[in-house]
Amino acid sequence: MSADLNERAFDPPGEVPPPGGDAIREAASESVRAGVDIRARIHDVTLLALRSRRFDRHGMRDVVQAVTTGVALGAQDSRADLRKALAEAFRGMDEAITRSADASRVALRRLVVAGRDLSDNDVKLGLAQMKRLEEDFLNTAAHVAQTAGDKVRPELNNLLDAARRNGTDTGRVAASTLTELTHRFSIASLDVALAGLEAATEVGSRFAQLASGILSGVADALTEPRKDPPNRP
Secondary structure, eight states: OOHHHHHHHOOOBTTBOOOOHHHHHHHHHHHHHHTSSHHHHHHHHHHHHHHTSOSSHHHHHHHHHHHHHHHHHHHHHOOSOHHHHHHHHHHHHHHHHHHHHHHHHHHHHHHHHTTOOTTSHHHHHHHHHHHTHHHHHHHHHHHHHTTSOTTTHHHHHHHHHHHHHHOOHHHHHHHHHHHHHHHHSOHHHHHHHHTTTTTOOOOOHHHHHHHHHHHHHHHHHHHSOOOOOOOOO
16 A cells, blocks of 8 residues: 555544545555555555544444445456455455454453453453454455445355354454453353443443554554665675
């Protein structure tokens, strides 16, 4: 993705309003339509869009919907191999959401290490978000697939079916985080803590702040110019 696109469409939060769905869709569509470095470009579009949203399920689904819609539109018009283009785009999106899951994991660890027990809503809601992360990701993309063009819809549905069978990197990170914290507490207490919270649309303020800061640091690195390696004598 060009630095120009990064600067215009994905300025840091607090400086300008976050990019709307139209901007995200257009960036994703152009990334696929160009047919070059699709996975890396979609990864960057998705991660930068996630950085600009509130760190909760609603924000993640909003980004997935916009990016998937853009991917479908771009693939419809692209001359590149359709199946390969969609697969690369999906991998890029999965990798970006995995970064979000990593940020969640680090934030939850920090809350636990800081002494916040499992009864704290920041931890409970963070765990609930992690538990549903992969499902939210795939369900949102599947909803978009139903409205895609005839050329794209079957290929995108096949891709999502395979992801459900084989799992995603996002799901693996989320599952390992839940397993890790289950070992810190009794399984019963973890189940009780998550009961009734899986449909939560908001996360605890401390968890959201921590995770957003971690994800922003990762996303900001994408906009920094690469340094040339030092000349060797």
